[in-house]
Amino acid sequence: MEIALSGEQTTPSSSRIRILLVGGSAEAASALRATLDRAKAMEFEIIHAQRLAQALALPHAREADVMLLHVEESDLPRLSALTQARLSAPLIPVVVLSEIDDEAIALRALQNGARGYLVTSEINPRLLVTTLGVALESHRMTLQLNSARERARHLATHDQLTGLANRSLFQDRLSQAVSAARRGRQKLAVLFVNLDGFKTINDTLGHAVGDGLLRGIARRFSSCLRETDTAARLGGDEFAVLLTNLSNELDGATVARKLLHVLGQPLQFRRQSTSIRCSIGIATFPRDASDAEELVKKADTATYHAKERGGSRFEFYTEDMNAAIQRRVALEERLRTALDDKQLVLHYQPQFDLTRGRIIGAEALLRWQHPELGLVSPSHFLSMAEETGLIVPIGDWVLRTACEQNAIWNRAEHHGLRVSVNVSSQQFLEVGFANVVRRTLEESGLAPVSLELEITESSLLRDVEITVNTLRSLKDLGVRLAIDDFGTGYSALAYLKRLPIDVLKIDKSFVRALTTDPADATITEAIVQLASGLNLTTIAEGVETLEQLLLLGSYGCNRMQGYLFGKPVPAQIFEQWLADPPFRWVQGQTQEATAE
Numbered sequence: 001m002e003i004a005l006s007g008e009q010t011t012p013s014s015s016r017i018r019i020l021l022v023g024g025s026a027e028a029a030s031a032l033r034a035t036l037d038r039a040k041a042m043e044f045e046i047i048h049a050q051r052l053a054q055a056l057a058l059p060h061a062r063e064a065d066v067m068l069l070h071v072e073e074s075d076l077p078r079l080s081a082l083t084q085a086r087l088s089a090p091l092i093p094v095v096v097l098s099e100i101d102d103e104a105i106a107l108r109a110l111q112n113g114a115r116g117y118l119v120t121s122e123i124n125p126r127l128l129v130t131t132l133g134v135a136l137e138s139h140r141m142t143l144q145l146n147s148a149r150e151r152a153r154h155l156a157t158h159d160q161l162t163g164l165a166n167r168s169l170f171q172d173r174l175s176q177a178v179s180a181a182r183r184g185r186q187k188l189a190v191l192f193v194n195l196d197g198f199k200t201i202n203d204t205l206g207h208a209v210g211d212g213l214l215r216g217i218a219r220r221f222s223s224c225l226r227e228t229d230t231a232a233r234l235g236g237d238e239f240a241v242l243l244t245n246l247s248n249e250l251d252g253a254t255v256a257r258k259l260l261h262v263l264g265q266p267l268q269f270r271r272q273s274t275s276i277r278c279s280i281g282i283a284t285f286p287r288d289a290s291d292a293e294e295l296v297k298k299a300d301t302a303t304y305h306a307k308e309r310g311g312s313r314f315e316f317y318t319e320d321m322n323a324a325i326q327r328r329v330a331l332e333e334r335l336r337t338a339l340d341d342k343q344l345v346l347h348y349q350p351q352f353d354l355t356r357g358r359i360i361g362a363e364a365l366l367r368w369q370h371p372e373l374g375l376v377s378p379s380h381f382l383s384m385a386e387e388t389g390l391i392v393p394i395g396d397w398v399l400r401t402a403c404e405q406n407a408i409w410n411r412a413e414h415h416g417l418r419v420s421v422n423v424s425s426q427q428f429l430e431v432g433f434a435n436v437v438r439r440t441l442e443e444s445g446l447a448p449v450s451l452e453l454e455i456t457e458s459s460l461l462r463d464v465e466i467t468v469n470t471l472r473s474l475k476d477l478g479v480r481l482a483i484d485d486f487g488t489g490y491s492a493l494a495y496l497k498r499l500p501i502d503v504l505k506i507d508k509s510f511v512r513a514l515t516t517d518p519a520d521a522t523i524t525e526a527i528v529q530l531a532s533g534l535n536l537t538t539i540a541e542g543v544e545t546l547e548q549l550l551l552l553g554s555y556g557c558n559r560m561q562g563y564l565f566g567k568p569v570p571a572q573i574f575e576q577w578l579a580d581p582p583f584r585w586v587q588g589q590t591q592e593a594t595a596e
Contacts, residue, residue, distance in 0.1 A: 017132065018063065020092065021048040022055045022085070023070025028120070032068070032128075039125035042132070052085055066115075066135055067094045076105050079112055086113045093139035095131055115139060159233040161211060162218035170232035170240055174292040177244050181285055189252035189284045191241040192299040193259060196277040196311035198237035199386075213276065216267040224258040240299070252282045256314035264312070279306035280314035288317050332384055334370065339397060343369050346401055347568035350577060351420070351539060354549070354558040357585045359578060361418035361452070363561060364402035365568045366394070386426060395427040396436060403444035403451060405571050410450060414578050420452040422484065425459040434473035441477065448478030454505065456484050468498060475500040482539070486527060496534060504531045506557070508542020515547045528555045 021029055029048045036044050047064065049055035056062060067085060075081050076098065085094050095116040096109045106117035115135030118128070157169035165173070174190065181188050195217070201210050214233070221231040221241070230242040241259075243252055259280060266275040281302025289295040302317040309315070338344050348362035368376040385391040399421050406419040427433060441448055453474065460467050460483070471481060482503035506527055513520045524540070531538045540552050543562030552560060565583045566574075 016043045016045050017136070018060070018065045019044055019046045019132075020055055020061055020064035020067045020089075021046050021070075022052050022067060023050060023072070023081075024048075024097065028070070032123075035123055035125055035128055039129045042129050052081070052088060056088060062089060062092070064089075064092055066132055066139075067092045068097055068118075069094050069114075070097045071109075073098075073100055076100055076102075079109060082109060082112055082114055093135045095135050159218075162215055162233050164218050164221070164239070165230055165232035167232065167234045170230060170234065170242065171292065171296075173230050174242055174295065177242060178285055178290075178292045178295070181244070182290075186244070187246040187249055187284060187286070189243040189246060189249065189255075189282055190295045190299040191243065191252060191256060191259070191314075192281040192296075192303040193239040193241065193263075194279050194281075194303050194307065195237035196279055196307065198276060201276065213267055217263055217276075220262045220265075221259070224255055224262055240296070246284075249284045249287055252284060253314065253316070256280045256282060260312065260314065277312035279303050279311045281306055281317065282314060283317040331381065332388065335368070335381055335384060335390060336388070338368060338370075339393060343371070344394065344397065345369050345570070346398065346405070347570055348405075348419075348574040349561055349568040350566045350574070350581070350583075351418075351559060351561045352565040352583065352585070354553055354560070354585060359565070359581055360416070360559070361420060362406075362574060363420040363454070363568075364398060364405075364422075366398055366422075367568075382424075386424065389426070391424045391426050392430060395424050396440075398422075399437065400440050400444065403440050403446045406450055407444045407446040409575065409578070410446065412575075416450070417578070418450050418452050418480070420454050420482065422454045423459070425456065428455055428459045428470065434470060434477065437474060437479065438477050441479075449480070452480040452482055452503065454482045454484040457486065460499065468500070471500050485541075496530075501536065503537045503539060506538055506540045508562070511540050511542045511548055511552070511562070512544075514551055515545070521551065524552070524557075525555045528552075528557045532556060 021032065024032075026048070029046065033046055036042065036046075047055065047058055047061055049058060049061075052069075067089065069081060069085050071079065071081050079096075082094060082096060093115040094113065095118060096106075096114045097118050097120055098105070099120055101119045101122070109117045115138050116131040118131055157166060158164065159166045177188055180186070198210065198213075201213065214237070217239075218231070218233065221239070225231055225241065225243075228244055232240045232242075234240055241255065243255060246252070260278065263278050264275060281299045281304070283289060283295045283298035283302060285295060288298050298317040298321075301321045302315045305321050306313050306315040334343075345367050346364045347367050348364055350359045351361040351363060352358070353360040366378050366382075368378075368381055370376045382391070385394055402419045402421050406417060409417050423433075430436075437451075437453070441451065474481060480503060481499075481501040482505055483499075483501055484505050485507040486504040504527060506524055510520045510524045510527075514524060515521075528538050537559060538557045539559040539561065540548075540557050541561055543549055543552065543560040543564050545564065548562075549560065549564060566577060566581070569577070
């Protein structure tokens with residue numbers, strides 16, 4: 001066995017108990033070693049020094065398993081040496097060695113943190129080994145208990161997915177920061193960070209990718225914040241930041257710009273690079289609010305306005321925002337009852353076929369006949385419907401109403417007329433969506449071939465196998481399937497040959513500049529050729545001029561819709577158009593077009 005006395009050192013061995021002996025003479029240390037030598041249950045090594053500071057300065061001293069601390073008789077009433085030892089080496093359990101056999105002093109030593117009390121004249125191998133063993137085990141259990149308490153405290157105050165502070169901890173720190181700022185006449189800011197389009201990523205790429213994205217974003221917060229700031233995940237795709245001790249209220253804008261830049265950088269997850277934008281709202285103390293709760297509300301309000309203005313930006317709270325929020329809340333409440341109150345209506349826009357020279361179908365477009373606001377465009381309420389989950393029952397109503405209306409037209413000798421219905425991402429991803437379509441067709445009496453379902457590209461990007469299975473179930477019903485706004489999303493060209501679709505709808509953004517922008521003309525012609533090669537039909541949206549019609553026709557795209565053929569109108573007017581269309585097309589040796 002190795003022993004180091006009065007500053008000599010040894011290389012520690014992981015299989016031995018490392019004892020740091022502080023105080024006492026060299027002879028006392030040798031006697032202690034001799035006592036341990038007689039104990040067969042323990043291998044040990046001793047590092048000995050006269051003073052605590054000297055002992056802790058020795059190599060490997062702070063890695064000791066236990067400290068045997070000689071306490072002089074003069075120090076026993078105050079036990080200052082024990083206090084100093086626990087402060088200087090809090091991770092090493094201490095056993096007190098004393099010449100005095102006094103139960104009161106021993107009890108005081110234990111109450112002050114000692115793990116044992118030994119009277120030097122009574123030490124024998126069994127007593128020494130037992131005391132050291134109890135001290136080590138007691139210390140180990142205390143560390144485990146403290147670690148478990150710390151883990152429990154961390155879980156109670158931090159988000160388990162990202163490791164950031166949770167809502168409870170953020171609110172507590174914000175309340176304390178507001179109180180401190182009020183006393184010190186300081187400024188602070190709350191930033192609300194909301195990820196733009198995060199639900200689409202979850203729906204299309206899966207929740208595993210979404211969770212990985214959230215963890216990656218959480219790691220990036222630290223690069224933009226000081227140690228005194230707090231970043232928190234409040235839930236879902238909502239984060240918050242607390243900035244304290246600001247010299248200027250505009251400091252929040254500096255941090256917001258950094259966050260927009262850093263969070264917008266692509267993230268690599270499972271060999272897939274994903275990027276996302278965010279919207280940030282800022283409220284400051286004391287300008288915007290005088291308490292924590294009001295600060296949070298106003299930062300949230302500013303975030304909503306940042307999203308309304310296109311996202312990927314930050315907005316400071318202003319008083320004007322309150323009126324807009326109140327309008328939104330009122331609109332959301334009315335939307336919840338719009339279905340029951342029969343305020344939703346469908347308008348129908350003609351789809352024209354140049355080869356037949358007539359209307360061959362209609363796209364069913366949702367409108368809200370608001371009792372105070374009049375006819376409300378879907379651009380003002382569909383995003384709200386998606387956020388609240390109302391888009392699914394509304395979508396089911398649109399599907400049922402359009403099928404019932406087209407069944408009426410088909411029975412009125414408008415045979416072959418097809419109605420197109422837009423399907424939201426949430427609706428398409430609902431379990432049993434194909435059964436909803438089948439039941440709707442059966443109840444309305446509409447032939448499946450007279451229904452066309454329009455699905456956006458982003459809805460098709462979820463697990464390809466699930467998407468293909470859903471599309472095949474719909475295809476088995478006999479309905480036609482179209483990819484809406486083709487070319488504006490994540491055009492997964494490699495998947496087109498696997499998807500059982502019938503139609504590509506060319507987005508109006510390409511058609512709008514068809515005759516003035518060669519790039520849009522080239523893309524449009526390429527889409528038509530691609531569709532033709534895959535035996536798919538193309539429909540061009542947003543056709544407004546005869547020049548656009550002629551150019552599209554020259555590419556081989558003969559089916560179109562847009563204001564040139566008629567705006568979306570109620571069912572009664574559309575039915576009149578079937579007999580007397582507002583646009584006429586005659587094709588022979590010369591081409592003529594007239595719009596009425």
